[in-house]
Amino acid sequence: MEPNKVQSEGGLNVTLTIRLLMHGKEVGSIIGKKGETVKKMREESSARINISEGNCPERIVTITGPTDAIFKAFAMIAYKFEEDIINSMSNSPATSKPPVTLRLVVPASQCGSLIGKGGSKIKEMRESTGAQVQVAGDMLPNSTERAVTISGTPEAIIQCVKQICVVMLESPPKGATIPYRPKPASTPVIFSGGQVRADPLAASAANLSLLLQHQPLPAYTIQGQYAIPHPDLTKLHQLAMQQTPFTPLGQTTPAFPGLDASPPASTHELTIPNDLIGCIIGRQGTKINEIRQMSGAQIKIANAMEGSSERQITITGTPANISLAQYLINARLTSEVTGMGTL
Numbered sequence: 202m203e204p205n206k207v208q209s210e211g212g213l214n215v216t217l218t219i220r221l222l223m224h225g226k227e228v229g230s231i232i233g234k235k236g237e238t239v240k241k242m243r244e245e246s247s248a249r250i251n252i253s254e255g256n257c258p259e260r261i262v263t264i265t266g267p268t269d270a271i272f273k274a275f276a277m278i279a280y281k282f283e284e285d286i287i288n289s290m291s292n293s294p295a296t297s298k299p300p301v302t303l304r305l306v307v308p309a310s311q312c313g314s315l316i317g318k319g320g321s322k323i324k325e326m327r328e329s330t331g332a333q334v335q336v337a338g339d340m341l342p343n344s345t346e347r348a349v350t351i352s353g354t355p356e357a358i359i360q361c362v363k364q365i366c367v368v369m370l371e372s373p374p375k376g377a378t379i380p381y382r383p384k385p386a387s388t389p390v391i392f393s394g395g396q397v398r399a400d401p402l403a404a405s406a407a408n409l410s411l412l413l414q415h416q417p418l419p420a421y422t423i424q425g426q427y428a429i430p431h432p433d434l435t436k437l438h439q440l441a442m443q444q445t446p447f448t449p450l451g452q453t454t455p456a457f458p459g460l461d462a463s464p465p466a467s468t469h470e471l472t473i474p475n476d477l478i479g480c481i482i483g484r485q486g487t488k489i490n491e492i493r494q495m496s497g498a499q500i501k502i503a504n505a506m507e508g509s510s511e512r513q514i515t516i517t518g519t520p521a522n523i524s525l526a527q528y529l530i531n532a533r534l535t536s537e538v539t540g541m542g543t544l
Contacts, residue, residue, distance in 0.1 A: 217271055217366055220306040221262040221278075222341075222348060222381070228252060228260045230285050231278060238281065246273035259383035261306065268366055275362045279303065279355035300333070300352040305365065306381050307349050312336050314372035315349065315365065326364050332357035343531055344381035376474050379531055469523045471514045471530065475505060478512045480537040481530055488533060496526035 223231070232239050232252065243250050248266035264274045282301045290298060307315065316323050316336055326334050332353035340347055351361050473481065482489045482502065493500050498518035505512060516526045 215268055215370060216266060217268055217370065218263060218265045219271055219275075219362070219366070219369075220346075220380075221264070222304040222306050222383075223260055223262055225258060225260065227282070228262065230281060231262065242274055242277045246270050246277060248274040250274060253383070255383070255385050257383040257385050261381070261383065268363075271366065272359060272363060275303075276355065276359050279358045283355050301355055301358055302350060302352045303358060303362075305349040305351065305362075306341065306346050307336075307365075307369070308374040308378040309340055309345050309347050310375040310378070311369055311372055312347050312349070314368050322368065326361055330357045330360040330364065332361040334361060340535065341381035342384070343379070343528075343535065345377065345379045345535060346381045377477055377534060379534060466518055467520065467523065468515060468517045469527070471516070471527070472511045473514055473530075473534075475510050475512055477534060477537060478502065481514075481533050492526055492529045492533075495529055496522050498522035498526040500526060 230238070231242070231250075233241075239250055239252070242248075246266070248264050248270035251263045251265075253261040253263075264271055266274070279301050282303070286299060286301065314322065315334075317325070323334055323336065326332070330353070332351050335350045337348040337350075349365070351358050351365075353361070480488070481492070483491070489500060489502070492498075496518070498516050501515045501517075503513040503515070514530070516523050518526070
């Protein structure tokens, strides 16, 4: 693909999805009063602009459309942020205008192409656009994505985004991409006489910001997966054990007497690339057995199909079982991808 074709004003008839990470204040600016600003952006750019739900300090703004529509949407966002900076400076003694800053969320497997050999590509982007570009060294929590920060004038940012789009089109993501989902504000914990009561809709337990979502998500995403602090794993494990229809050996009394009825068992499926399945199974099945024991879920891995580069994983259990199993599988994938060094 010739980069100058993508950068032409008409753009190419290629549909792209770009994800932005924004703080609540920035999101409010994009939405505008009664949603007027985002409505105008959608109409004038013809791009689909979706803003993630949730009571989170951070939100994901997803922009989808042909390349020229994406560039128009980015231009409108960049100019809106510049307007906000100018307005905030009118009440401030500061004399130098800070740059506009946008944060993209990019699959880690594409970051190597953005950086280039020995940093050549990122250096070229900085020099040709005048924008500052930084690729985070670490992945965002519980995901295989990294933040790419772009700072500069709106014009520099737009040129930089065009170049990033070219790289992303030329170097598609490799393997599983686990999208970053901002962690929601902490869910209320209900303790009554030392018992945990599980809300049947939210299944919230002991300060876990864990929301179970029931809409279908693309392959490789971990459904309902949010950042779970390690000390809270034990609490989720206890909750999963209590809710599981498959009572672990030797456990006859409920861990939490406050939970009367077990929720009905359900099934969730994941698709994992063949080259990552080994890290989930482990030597002689040790890792998958650990995940089964920790989560209380039944986990079946389908045999490799001829000609297919993916394997199906079926998880059966209560929502709490399934969420914990997904979290543990996610953790294995993340450690495997991180262990591979720079991607």
